[in-house]
Amino acid sequence: MVTIQDNRRPSVDAPKVRINRALKLCSLFEKVARATFDNALEVAELDVVRAGMPIQKQDDNVTSLALLGHGRARLERKLPSGQTVPLGYRGSGDLLGEAALAGAQTYTESAIAIDESEVVRFPVASIHAWLRDDPALGVALLGLLVDRQRAAEDRIESLLFRNVEGRLVEFLLAAVDRWGVPDTRGTLISAPITHLEIAQSIGSTRETVTITLGALRKDGLLAVAGRRLIVVDRDALAKRR
Template sequence: MTRVNKENAAEFLQQFPIFQDLSPEELKQVEEIAISRSISKKTVIFSEGSEKEAVFFIRTGIVKAYKTDENGHEQIVSFLKTGDMFPHTGFFNAHPYPATAVAITPTSLLAIPVRHFERLMLSTPSIAIKIMRVLGDKIRELQDKLQVLSGQDVRNRVLSFLLMLAEQHGQQHADKIIINLPMTHQEFANSIGTTRETANRLLNQLSKDELLEVDRSRIIIHNLQALKEQRDA
């Protein structure tokens, strides 16, 4: 993990909802405590259960967040991209990191140490209020996602996850949507709570139906509308 120049940190942070309403003076205060980091591919940023020291903001790159169950199986919580903040509740409790975060591409981060930020919030309560509002919205979003996924069968969970990836990571190219996300089939299965064999079978069927293509580094969706219609059927 290498320290890099934090030039334009205030401008970058203002893109986040939690900071977008801050005054230039408030942003400057946040910038002063931020630390820029350059993370190599496959580097663990923090481990589940370790002491929470900082909250991170992704400038470039992709980060995988996952939990490990008692049998050592990986349960992916999310794939995080440029413009994402993690962990979402990091500023407001003393609990350890709730998941492990690892860079799956070379990644540039801004880290804000929790203790420094707590002192800043005490001196500037308006910052704390704005952040708590955003975190409340994020918690509701995650609850909605959990409710949707837990109430579906495996096929619909696959379709819902593909549609979510298309929305969050997809890039339009002609009539196709390309999701550049280096994800193994096991990671895909872990993301929806099923086995690799089941995920492979369902993905292969969607490929045979000419709705998408899947390889280790990307997913190409040929017919987004058809995926939506299958999920909603």
């Protein structure tokens, strides 16, 4: 089934073709049994979510696990104070809402589409059945959770032991790895990330991020293309960590 939010048209490929493509992008399904893969293809539903719209909402009841088949998403959590804190970004082949596999009854964060995204959704009950019957899926899921834990620990270490410029440089290098595309001036970070989002991610202020980005531009390490940043010299930038 295809659900199109905000009346945006999906790509011309048939839904099952697009779901199959998404499954092959996801490391979770690389080594699963053929029966698991075929069942995932059978039960999955496909949404096309317009940029700026939620893929999942914090505190909504968990009904499915989402896989980004195409597009990008921003993770964020709303605190009791009302402040919204960005938690990171996801791209094609990444899972969303994996906390549901640990028994969470509601989504612990929101996921907002950065651009029009194809989202494949699996019923939580199906995921639990596959985990019970297919050891390869359990091993892959454990690897995913370890990677997410390591990323969280790296972020904490950066917040504790690096200055603002060092944390900003780490953020930019990670953005290049995830969103970088070749550009005549270097590597373009294709995701339009605001100074405020960067500041919240690295534990700083928008004003400080703006000043620090300006200094990196002055030193010839960064350039701008509209709302996007270009890393001109990655190696030289990495030395500023």
